[in-house]
Amino acid sequence: MLKILDFFEYAKSESLWMAHFCTGCCSLEMAAAMGPRYDWERYGYMPTPTPRQADILMITGLVSKKILPALLRTYAQMGEPKYVVALGACSFDGGPYNDSLSVIKNPTEILPADVFIAGCPPKPEAIIEGLEQVKAKIKAGIPSAASQGGLWKEMEF
Amino acid sequence: MIDAFISGFLFPGVLYALVWTVGLFWFFRKFMAPLHKRVGPYYNGPHGSYQTLFDLSKLWTKESITPTGVNPYLFSTMPLIAVIVAMLPNVVIPWTNNGPLLNTPYGLLILVVLVGIEPFLLFLIGFGSDNKYSFLGAIRVLTQAISFETAFFLSALAPALLFSTLNLSKIVESVSFVSFLILLPSLILYFISLLGLLEQPPFNIPDAEQEVVYGFMTEYSGTGYFMLQLAKFVEFMAVFAGAGTLFMGAYRGIFFDSYLWFFIKMVSIAVIMITIRAATPRITMEQMLHFSWRYLVPLSLLNLAWVMFAKAMIFTGV
């Protein structure tokens, strides 16, 4: 019985599907990671059109104020277990737009991310490496960061 | 007892359907990848063959969300019914030379009725989702099903006419090279209406993700979505097997008769289907209706006339 349950846990970690949602420019490199040269499907990653079937929500770069409620709503629509990956400098602290009057500087304080991928934008190799870290995290049985806390729980969206 | 168990759960039953789903899903992705100049699943198992097993297992055990505002019974039972209905044709298809599980003189009728009922279940699934995109997708399913089923039924009727039987085993036994040639137009028509019925490009209008976000499947997650995927792939199997049985002699082959031949025939239909998928954009609803009623249905009727003519002139005595 234990073995079977282990198998399903393993399957969860090896099959990560992304919600098709882009908030900023890093989605361009995400597209490149899907492309022929990097082809993240080799590792089993796949984009899926609706958040309902997704395991991973990518914060692709900047999060503007207007899109934040949509981002949180998308996250809420996903089924457990779900993980958040923050791409690029913007999703950490606003990056180049740190001084901008419309970009959220602390998106991951609102929706905590499990893995940060550095770069502006991160290279496709880095994105795949970051996703591999999510796999490792799931295999180690660490619960997702957003389920542990974050401002999003107190917010209305 | 043992036999019933084997056939219900192993060979043409549940396990067979599951293995087929996992395998075909993998084959779709792996075969599609080189057409995209990619590699496809690679690292999980030999040539990534465990990938779809992991994917489907994950979907099975993932949280299933029932949105507020839907009828929970309709929402959660419809996928299960869809799977069962998709699996039922398995009993009448002669998989091996032992004949079908249920040897009935009305095999063909059962096959087309069960295949034809599936879109209406998908309609109910979309209708019950309480989502605008799902509802639009559901209406599209219905429109498309009505347009393509006529041609599907008519082209499936051709072998019955030619061999004067609805018994699938008898049809398989009667298929010869000459009959294959006579039925070739019917096979092509069957294949085209199969694309429409299975919502494959260029007729993937109901689950067009760029237009209606997966249509009827939008709201399904976890187990429900797994069921729908299962139903889809099993439906593929039933329709492919229908083509194999009606036109290509199912398990019959060169040198020996075996399930292997049947498998090869089904996979070759899948290959053609995926190749079309990789090279054809989706058409619109009006174009689909136009195509179906202006060309496909009249052609199927003409084809019936041709089959009757061929039967009278060439095929008499067989």
Added chain:
Amino acid sequence: MEGDGVLMDYIKNTISDIPTEYIEDYKQNWLKCKLKDSKDILTITEKLKKLGLRSISTISPTDFPNENKIEMNYFFEDLQNRKNCWVKCDIPREFDKCKIDSITPIMPSANWHEREAYSMFGVDFINHPDLRPIIVSQDYYGKAPYRADFDWRAHEANQLNNLKAIVDDFKSDESKNEKILDPLGSDTMLNWGPTHPASGPIRLKVHCDGEKVISVDPEIGYVWRALEDLVTRKDFIGAIVAVERLCFMDNINSMTGYCMAVEEIAGVEITPFAKWMRVLLGECARVSSHFMGLGNFFNTMGLHTLMLWNMDVREYFLDVLESYSGARIATAAIEPGGVRYPLDISIFKELQAAIDKFDSVIGDIEAIFVKNPTMKLRASKVGIISKNEAIDFALSGPVARASGVKTDIRLDEPYAAYNEVKMDYITAQNGSAADRFRVIFEELKQSVDIIRQAKQKIEEGVASGEFDPQKDHMVKVPKKLPAGEAISRVEWARGEVLMHLVTTEKAKSPYRLKMRAPSFNHTMMLNRLLADKTLSDIPLVFGSMYICQGDLDR
């Protein structure tokens, strides 16, 4: 050109009876004038329209709190005959007096630009048909965030409250829809985006009756980064970081535009080598952008093959950019004074590999996708823009050229080394979605041809000692610029980018930078193109308009 001069004089004479402070020639084919009274804007607009300047590129207000005025800049253009007019006028700064007549009834292309000025600077346009805020998030409604004295840090301090304003607006929008729609009817409001697979961060409020679209109202601003405000807090070199993020797909050309404006104010002339490098890098970026555009067009019809094939080739061009600048996409390779890095001539090997790869696949792409009968069946009858519409709505780039408008800034107002490049306008006649696809495809081939020319020129120049790739790449531009004002236009992958740069005396950072980006006008067209079509046409038309949300929102 001589003919142009006569034309310019004619325009000058025609508008000379309107009281102006000055009318002067500017650059090669621009006329610059300042109205004494802002009430004359309607008169001058009508006159210019009669003279053939039917498009308005953008409206750029500049805020001068010390002089208590907002200076309005109107950029009128004639897309085909190379004559343009820059009209300025002052209006008072107080919110209740900050008013000017709307020119939208005369020139429909001004519509969204006036709405933008209204949202950003609080300029009230009298008689505007639909003066709602645009781009800005709901918490900035009525607050004029781009004004020099707006304290955005104080506003941002209360983040959760601001977010609540956005959520409340969304919810009230939903409940309003419930009220106006007949519960027993088949009408519904679809939110096409921002989570939709084909939309990207834009929301089209689609009012539809079953499959039939009744109207489309684009709601934009989901990637609003306030770049125009952001650059004012950066120095002249730091600003390129913001400028290149206009849209990542083709960032080189937008930087070129900005740098040209800075160089004009600084009075610096860059070296021929740098000019050729700008052409070379710019075309590489254009190729990579066009590849995405083509792929996206087929993606909207559910066929991903072309996108992936394109991505395969595109990587080779990105390799060139990466070898030159160190980054695949965010290159920051163009700087005021030239190009940023000296050229290591060995990267031309990679460039040659990219060109070879391009040559090896372009035939297949043409045979399978450009001539695809299903694509033609679907795309040749939707999204049709007539030539007149294209001019009236100031469309530019491939979209305008597909409607038969001969406009290309590279030829109309040659910058960098484009005056020495051999090229021609690529146009189509019908202006349908399929035509736009074909124009983009042909431009792809043209761009690679230009890359070949630039490569050859640089190789010859280096071989003959005319160019020194280690030193010629840059001329020094002073860190502090004199007071001045300049505009520059470049042909970006998606169309015309106009940069309006204002500096103050001994300035270290831009005082005002207005970026006019083509997608703004292209999105304005969506309602006209999609009304009475079906839901299936939305992604197709949207994809064919070659819209990037980055430059749409800025």
